[in-house]
Each structure stands twice: as structure tokens, then as C-alpha cells.
Amino acid sequence: MKTKFFKSVLPALAILLAISLSFATTANTAMNQVGYYDDPFIPGIQEVPGGVDCPTFGEITCKYNGQDVYADQAQTIQLWEKQ
Amino acid sequence: MDRVKHRYQILLKCINCLFIILFIYAATSKLLTFENFKIQLEKSPFISNYAGWLAWCIPISEYLISGLFLFPKYIRPAYYGSLILMSLFTSYIFFVLNFSASKPCSCGGIIAKLGWKEHLVFNLIFIVLSFIGLWLIHKHPIDHLNKNTT
Secondary structure, three states: HHHHHHHHHHHHHHHHHHHHHHHHHHHHHHEEEEEEOOOOOOOEEOOOOOOOOOOOOOOEEOOOOEEEOOOOOOOOOOOOOOO | OOOHHHHHHHHHHHHHHHHHHHHHHHEEEEEHHHHHHHEEHHHHOOOHHHHHHHHHHHHHHHHHHHHHHOHHHHHHHHHHHHHHHHHHHHHHHHHHHHOOOOOOOOHHHHHHHHOOHHHHHHHHHHHHHHHHHHHHHHHHHHHHHHHOOO
């Protein structure tokens, strides 16, 4: 019984755990994505309050207060409106 | 003596499971956010020219290696594969940390939240684990272990 557990049940549980974890954390990341924008009237880079739900690909740029939103503070990863 | 072998076997199974969790988790996370992963690779220093190819190659090799862990016959190639893959990732991190101005992270899921130095330590732990796994296999070859388990 113990052998059967280590031979087949444990790897199956590991696979299941890994897949569930990846779905859970990816969904979580997508929902709480942080967005940054640069308002010329405010010094420094500002963070979008409450986060954004914009992917890193698309056709229309994601905007907040009329400014383009980026995924990083260095403003290298452009965010786009969900299609 | 059999008791010791049994303990070694349990330890080996636990390390196998850790690798299965790591590779399946990382590969699935990458595929779930495939476009983002590809963009990150395109922005990555040294490898941007191969981004399209690598975006498929990395998750597929991770799945393949975790598949090998499921069959006792292929445990040794699975450990060598893991060692090679983790060493490649670690060398890449080392080069990015030391020789690159931009440091984008194209890792999957929650691993992407780690800083580069934490990531280096994380990878080194798994490299050590693969050496331990290979040592355990060398000390108690798989056929021998299987004879004890069945």
C-alpha cells in the first residue's frame, strides 16, 4: 500500500498540485496586475490605484487619466486594452 | 540495510515530486500567459533573437523532463535533463545579473515574483537537489530499488 502510494499516487498528486497552483497563481496575478503611468504634472511615476486588468498585447493602449499605462516602473512593457 | 535503502528511496521519490511540481507548474504558467512570456523573452538580453523558438522550447522541455520522472526506467535521464535545464537557467541569470543593463523576468507564475538574486538561490537549490538525486541513483541503482519496492 505504502509502495503503491509512492509509486503512483504521489506523482499524480504532484502533477495535480502543480497544475492547480499554476492556474490559481496565474489567475491571481492577472486580477491584481499593477499598472504605472507618467503624469507630466506630477513628479515621478504613478501607480494606477486598484491595479489594472490589461494584457501586454493588443491594439488599443491601456490608459489612465489620459496617460499610457505600463506594467513596469521603467515603462518598458506597454499595457493594452483587453480585446 | 534495507531500511536505509527504503529511506533513500523515499527521499528520491520526494525529490522527484519536487521536480515534477516545479517543471509542470512553471511550464503551465508559461503557457497560460504565453503571449506575455514571449514578449518578455523578446525583451530579454542575449536571447531576444530566439524568443519565438524558446517560448515553445522551454515549456515543452519542462513537460518532457517531468514526464521522464514518472517512469523509474528514465529517472537518470530525467535528473540529467533537470541538471542541464536548471544550469542553463542559472547561467542565464548569472549573465543577466553581471553583464546586462536590463533585467526582465520571463519566468512562469509566482516564480516571476522572485528577485533575480532569490531566483539564483532558488535555482541553485534545485541544482543541488538534482546532484543529490543522481548520487542516490548511483548509490542505489533504480533496478535495485524497484526490486525492493515490488
